[in-house]
Amino acid sequence: MDALGWKPLAKIGGGRFSDIYRVLKSDSENNSANNEEQQLFALKLVDPDDEKPPHNIRNEIKILSDLKNAKEGQDAVIPNVINLISVSSNNIEYGLLFPLLDMTLNHVIKSHIKSRTIFNSDGTMKMRKVNTIPIDSAFKIVVGLMKGLDWIHKNGVIHRDINPNNILFGRENPEMPVIIDFGISYQEPYNNGLEKPNKKFTDIATGIYKAPELLLSKRDYSNKVDMWAVGILITVILSKDGKPIFEQDSMYSDLVLLSNILATFGSPPSDWSDCKGLTSFDSLNRTFFTKSPKPLEEIVPRLFEEPETLSSSKLQKTITGLTKYETSERLSAHDALAILLC
Numbered sequence: 380m381d382a383l384g385w386k387p388l389a390k391i392g393g394g395r396f397s398d399i400y401r402v403l404k405s406d407s408e409n410n411s412a413n414n415e416e417q418q419l420f421a422l423k424l425v426d427p428d429d430e431k432p433p434h435n436i437r438n439e440i441k442i443l444s445d446l447k448n449a450k451e452g453q454d455a456v457i458p459n460v461i462n463l464i465s466v467s468s469n470n471i472e473y474g475l476l477f478p479l480l481d482m483t484l485n486h487v488i489k490s491h492i493k494s495r496t497i498f499n500s501d502g503t504m505k506m507r508k509v510n511t512i513p514i515d516s517a518f519k520i521v522v523g524l525m526k527g528l529d530w531i532h533k534n535g536v537i538h539r540d541i542n543p544n545n546i547l548f549g550r551e552n553p554e555m556p557v558i559i560d561f562g563i564s565y566q567e568p569y570n571n572g573l574e575k576p577n578k579k580f581t582d583i584a585t586g587i588y589k590a591p592e593l594l595l596s597k598r599d600y601s602n603k604v605d606m607w608a609v610g611i612l613i614t615v616i617l618s619k620d621g622k623p624i625f626e627q628d629s630m631y632s633d634l635v636l637l638s639n640i641l642a643t644f645g646s647p648p649s650d651w652s653d654c655k656g657l658t659s660f661d662s663l664n665r666t667f668f669t670k671s672p673k674p675l676e677e678i679v680p681r682l683f684e685e686p687e688t689l690s691s692s693k694l695q696k697t698i699t700g701l702t703k704y705e706t707s708e709r710l711s712a713h714d715a716l717a718i719l720l721c
């Protein structure tokens with residue numbers, strides 16, 4: 380079997396509209412095992428006729444190519460955004476060739492969740508799940524994510540689907556995240572003719588990573604939707620026991636997600652400038668009781684464990700700044716880097 384000139388070895392992923400294969404360069408079949416390693420790539424195959432907006436493979440190719448060209452004009456390489464090696468197509472499908480990476484952030488998070496025996500004062504014991512990821516490793520991952528997002532945003536792109544399955548790592552560099560999947564991304568100013576800036580799709584982002592303004596149907600949103608997503612992502616990386624801060628059902632219901640966001644971060648300001656005038660926000664203002672925010676210590680207790688380190692205090696500031704409702708106050712990736720690297 381041959382896929383657009385590549386020999387597929389195994390399916391390694393895929394979404395609603397794509398299949399991702401580990402592939403070998405066809406001419407390297409007879410090479411030694413070591414050489415083969417270097418000839419392995421990831422191939423994303425998509426049939427554009429199957430896609431539904433906002434998924435658009437041609438737009439993904441355009442955005443990745445522009446990011447690659449922008450990278451080439453730079454002195455320093457930005458390793459935190461996936462490199463599109465090449466594109467091929469037949470009459471049916473597009474094949475996007477990428478460097479092969481080894482694990483998603485989801486795998487990294489799961490690999491650090493361990494079962495521990497806890498002894499109670501009455502002599503009984505119980506098993507508890509504990510997240511063992513070191514704060515310093517989490518810190519390095521967050522810095523890498525911010526560098527990638529800063530680069531993407533500086534180049535006029537909103538990723539729109541920052542979540543743990545779209546962040547990959549190579550085995551040799553498990554603290555250096557690489558942002559993938561620009562399948563629903565937006566390129567300013569008009570997303571290549573697909574969406575007007577004030578009429579963007581709101582059906583973007585995955586589960587608990589949706590920013591609150593999206594849940595209220597704001598259509599002229601900005602790249603700050605990515606910053607909210609990364610704020611929630613940090614709380615997941617640093618969770619006490621591997622469980623997200625929001626209830627399980629928030630993954631599937633926008634209403635449950637919204638009520639979980641309010642219960643965690645408090646009600647948005649009644650004059651929230653991003654959503655003022657939107658019908659959904661006006662009814663929210665009338666209907667919901669005013670909620671106070673939970674203290675950050677309750678949201679990410681691991682960052683308050685003794686002894687407090689420089690990394691943990693910088694991460695506290697970063698999460699607080701990323702989870703602001705008012706997007707003019709929400710940190711940009713550039714602002715976050717200023718906090719993290721000062």
Ligand SMILES: Nc1ncnc2c1ncn2[C@@H]1O[C@H](COP(=O)(O)OP(=O)(O)OP(=O)(O)O)[C@@H](O)[C@H]1O
Pocket residue numbers: 391392393394395396397398399421423477478479480481483544545547559560561562
């Ligand atoms: N370069 C790569 N190296 C290794 N695995 C990859 C690579 N690219 C993608 N994958 C795997 O395939 C999965 C899906 O990739 P991608 O997000 O690009 O496809 P998608 O169709 O947009 O998926 P979805 O619809 O779920 O967002 C990733 O989560 C990852 O597990």
